[in-house]
Amino acid sequence: MKEIVRSAMALLIILACMPAQATVKILATTSDWGALATELGGDKVSVYVATTALQDVHRVDAKPSLVARARTADLIFATGAELEIGWLPVLVQESGNPRVQPGSPGYFEAAAQLNLLEVPTRFDRSLGDIHPQGNPHLQLDPHNIAVVAKALTARLAMLDAGNAAYYQQRGKDFDARWTQAMARWETRAAPLKDMPVVVMHRDQVYLCHWLGLREVAAIEPKPGVPPSAGYLGQLVSTLTASPPRLILLNAYNDAKAANWLSERIHVPVVTLPFSVGGTPEAKDLFGLFDDTINRLRTVIQ
Amino acid sequence: MAKILPVAALMALAGAAPLAFADAADDVAALRAELQNLKNDYATRVGTLEARIGQLESAPAPMAVTVAQQPSPAGDLRSAASAFNPAISLILAGNYTDVSQDPETWRVAGFMPSGGEVGPGARSFNLGESELTLSANVDPYFSAAMTAAITGEDEIGIEEAYFRTTSLPSGFTVKGGRFFSGIGYLNEVHAHAWDFADQPLVYQAFFGNQLAQDGVQLKWLAPTDLFVEFGAETGNGQAFPGTRRNRNGFNGAALFAHVGGDLGDTASWRAGASWLELNAEDRSFEDVDEFDEPVTNSFTGKSRTWGIDAILKWAPTGNSAYQQLKVQAEYLSRQETGELTFDAEGLGLSDAYRSEQSGWYIQSVFQFRPRWRIGVRYDSLDSGSPQIALVDDGTLPPEAFPLLLAADPDRISVMFDWSPSEFSRLRAQYAWDDARADGQTDRQLRLQYLYGIGAHGAHKY
Numbered sequence: 055m056k057e058i059v060r061s062a063m064a065l066l067i068i069l070a071c072m073p074a075q076a077t078v079k080i081l082a083t084t085s086d087w088g089a090l091a092t093e094l095g096g097d098k099v100s101v102y103v104a105t106t107a108l109q110d111v112h113r114v115d116a117k118p119s120l121v122a123r124a125r126t127a128d129l130i131f132a133t134g135a136e137l138e139i140g141w142l143p144v145l146v147q148e149s150g151n152p153r154v155q156p157g158s159p160g161y162f163e164a165a166a167q168l169n170l171l172e173v174p175t176r177f178d179r180s181l182g183d184i185h186p187q188g189n190p191h192l193q194l195d196p197h198n199i200a201v202v203a204k205a206l207t208a209r210l211a212m213l214d215a216g217n218a219a220y221y222q223q224r225g226k227d228f229d230a231r232w233t234q235a236m237a238r239w240e241t242r243a244a245p246l247k248d249m250p251v252v253v254m255h256r257d258q259v260y261l262c263h264w265l266g267l268r269e270v271a272a273i274e275p276k277p278g279v280p281p282s283a284g285y286l287g288q289l290v291s292t293l294t295a296s297p298p299r300l301i302l303l304n305a306y307n308d309a310k311a312a313n314w315l316s317e318r319i320h321v322p323v324v325t326l327p328f329s330v331g332g333t334p335e336a337k338d339l340f341g342l343f344d345d346t347i348n349r350l351r352t353v354i355q
Numbered sequence: 356m357a358k359i360l361p362v363a364a365l366m367a368l369a370g371a372a373p374l375a376f377a378d379a380a381d382d383v384a385a386l387r388a389e390l391q392n393l394k395n396d397y398a399t400r401v402g403t404l405e406a407r408i409g410q411l412e413s414a415p416a417p418m419a420v421t422v423a424q425q426p427s428p429a430g431d432l433r434s435a436a437s438a439f440n441p442a443i444s445l446i447l448a449g450n451y452t453d454v455s456q457d458p459e460t461w462r463v464a465g466f467m468p469s470g471g472e473v474g475p476g477a478r479s480f481n482l483g484e485s486e487l488t489l490s491a492n493v494d495p496y497f498s499a500a501m502t503a504a505i506t507g508e509d510e511i512g513i514e515e516a517y518f519r520t521t522s523l524p525s526g527f528t529v530k531g532g533r534f535f536s537g538i539g540y541l542n543e544v545h546a547h548a549w550d551f552a553d554q555p556l557v558y559q560a561f562f563g564n565q566l567a568q569d570g571v572q573l574k575w576l577a578p579t580d581l582f583v584e585f586g587a588e589t590g591n592g593q594a595f596p597g598t599r600r601n602r603n604g605f606n607g608a609a610l611f612a613h614v615g616g617d618l619g620d621t622a623s624w625r626a627g628a629s630w631l632e633l634n635a636e637d638r639s640f641e642d643v644d645e646f647d648e649p650v651t652n653s654f655t656g657k658s659r660t661w662g663i664d665a666i667l668k669w670a671p672t673g674n675s676a677y678q679q680l681k682v683q684a685e686y687l688s689r690q691e692t693g694e695l696t697f698d699a700e701g702l703g704l705s706d707a708y709r710s711e712q713s714g715w716y717i718q719s720v721f722q723f724r725p726r727w728r729i730g731v732r733y734d735s736l737d738s739g740s741p742q743i744a745l746v747d748d749g750t751l752p753p754e755a756f757p758l759l760l761a762a763d764p765d766r767i768s769v770m771f772d773w774s775p776s777e778f779s780r781l782r783a784q785y786a787w788d789d790a791r792a793d794g795q796t797d798r799q800l801r802l803q804y805l806y807g808i809g810a811h812g813a814h815k816y
Contacts, residue, residue: 105673106620106672106673108620108672108673108674109672109673109674109675109676110674110675110676112676113674113675113676114675115623115668115675115816116813116814116815116816117615117617117623117668117816118582118613118614118615118616118623118624118625118816119580119582119615119616119617119623121576121582121584121615121816122576122577122579122580122581122582122583122615122616123580125526125576125577125578126578126579126580136811139811139813140777140811140813140814141813141814142813143813144813144814144815144816147498147519147521148528148576148815149526149576150523150525150526150527150528150574150575150576151526152521152522152523152524155521155522179776179778179808182776183776183777278776278777279776280725280726306672306674306676308677308725
């Protein structure tokens with residue numbers, strides 16, 4: 055028994071004193087932030103992504119695997135604006151990791167770097183699952199990504215001061231490629247401007263805002279509230295009168311309601327990747343927007 | 356126990372040591388940190404501003420979006436004092452109960468009653484427990500939370516009220532105050548988050564629903580990709596199966612370990628083992644004697660419990676928004692040794708007592724479409740045959756302790772619930788309850804509502 059106690063003590067001490075890894079360990083809440091962290095951090099960071107593009111980031115369990123990753127993380131890279139409120143606070147709390155507590159340098163929220171759209175003026179849950187700080191699905195406007203990238207570069211340079219020049223170099227490089235790509239996307243998407251579209255949930259707001267798509271209706275009457283038969287019926291009659299060009303769906307959404315509506319009003323459903331990995335083509339952030347624009351352009355070709 | 360204590364003590368020391376040294380180095384470190392924070396803040400802001408200028412130059416003017424882009428008005432209106440108010444959430448619960456047997460006579464056959472709000476509850480409409488939770492960070496070192504349960508009988512109880520460290524290094528967390536013990540899986544889950552309207556029989560019989568005591572807990576999370584967590588607790592032992600004793604020091608201890616991980620993108624799991632030792636002093640319970648006269652008996656001695664638990668969650672593509680399957684099971688075993696006193700307020704006959712009892716449940720809940728779930732649970736208990744010296748030596752007949760006669764209660768429950776949103780849930784539950792000694796099945800129908808208002812809570816796994 056004595057031996058067991060002694061070896062248990064030894065194990066505890068060894069584990070407690072394990073040296074910090076050479077790379078900056080990043081726990082990213084979504085595949086988009088994982089991809090951005092990899093773009094900017096290169097081989098100086100190791101990235102773990104908490105969710106896949108096929109999961110609804112509102113609805114994630116505070117899984118043991120994620121608590122374990124939060125324990126060893128040097129940086130938590132989250133969307134913020136309460137998108138991850140159902141699970142991220144638990145991860146941070148259970149992690150026993152003072153480096154990633156909100157307010158610490160190791161806790162980074164994309165939403166905190168931006169002015170969000172749709173900041174509610176009324177805080178009332180009868181309006182659905184609204185986010186008090188604004189709509190958190192901000193990754194679908196590449197200009198937002200450019201802002202977040204700059205702030206993340208600064209944060210990485212601060213957390214890992216020894217490699218600050220490396221991060222700044224990569225940040226500059228990414229910014230140049232991103233600016234160029236944005237110009238390309240905007241040119242290719244120019245014909246889509248003012249196109250009337252129907253969305254699923256209010257999570258394509260930033261995409262519509264960026265490209266000037268006109269959002270004429272949402273299949274969810276209020277955020278997080280599934281449509282009733284009556285509401286869908288009403289949608290059919292209003293949309294038959296003035297039909298949209300597209301019904302936008304995200305890869306993680308259930309296609310049933312959108313397909314049902316599509317058949318009634320004879321408007322095609324276009325499934326967008328929404329996040330890196332949402333479609334086979336959306337392999338990284340560049341692929342995400344290339345593919346999004348390609349898929350949108352199918353209606354004008 | 357003696358072998359395990361040193362490890363627990365070492366863990367406690369390792370956790371507390373940095374606190375002791377903190378004061379000396381604190382001032383310098385704090386200043387440095389503040390300076391660094393300022394610098395960083397500056398760097399971030401300049402970066403953000405630059406980016407925003409870039410954005411304004413290159414972005415197309417906003418067109419389609421009608422919703423105004425404006426800062427939150429709350430920021431301007433809130434006074435500085437109320438800005439620090441803790442997060443407040445209130446859970447309202449209630450039920451309609453229809454049972455075929457008199458709920459007043461419900462007992463788990465073969466087990467000493469655990470006290471607590473166990474059993475099917477009263478008939479007809481009942482206001483359940485209203486749970487009021489306040490929580491916030493205290494300072495850079497601690498957070499605190501309190502949950503008060505206000506019962507339908509107008510009593511207020513403190514379910515939990517604890518502080519928790521947020522800045523200990525190396526994966527340590529210390530919690531102190533009153534809190535649900537970390538043993539088992541369901542023990543830490545608040546009533547509003549249960550998948551059924553009540554706890555499994557084994558939790559009702561072994562802990563009077565949930566074990567909470569006033570004390571301290573130390574947890575350590577291993578820095579590994581596999582989730583590995585160890586915890587140790589001690590306290591005043593006031594909760595069943597322990598009792599408060601008029602003594603200094605601790606009453607017993609609890610130890611637990613959890614491991615968990617993922618199976619691909621679609622499934623996740625957690626498994627655990629727990630051990631609990633508590634001392635009971637004059638732990639009394641009501642029974643009847645061999646002439647059917649009410650009598651108060653009591654137990655004094657040691658109660659040791661160990662258990663294992665496991666849970667698996669699965670969802671297609673790991674997306675629980677549409678469908679999710681949960682399967683969980685727990686087994687608990689308890690050994691009690693000490694003295695049993697018959698008619699503590701009258702005859703006061705005392706002699707040796709020893710029991711070995713166990714119980715388990717398995718349950719599965721399936722969310723078959725968004726907002727709709729069905730579930731089934733099977734409960735089983737084995738009381739064993741306690742060794743009662745008063746009976747063995749012929750002082751009293753076995754019928755003098757009708758509640759302690761060997762029994763193996765069980766129950767089947769089915770559940771169906773609908774959650775219009777994350778903040779509301781309506782549930783129907785039907786159970787065939789064979790917990791009673793008379794072998795009469797109690798058919799229990801429970802219709803329940805649960806509403807949450809206020810802060811958006813985050814639930815543990």
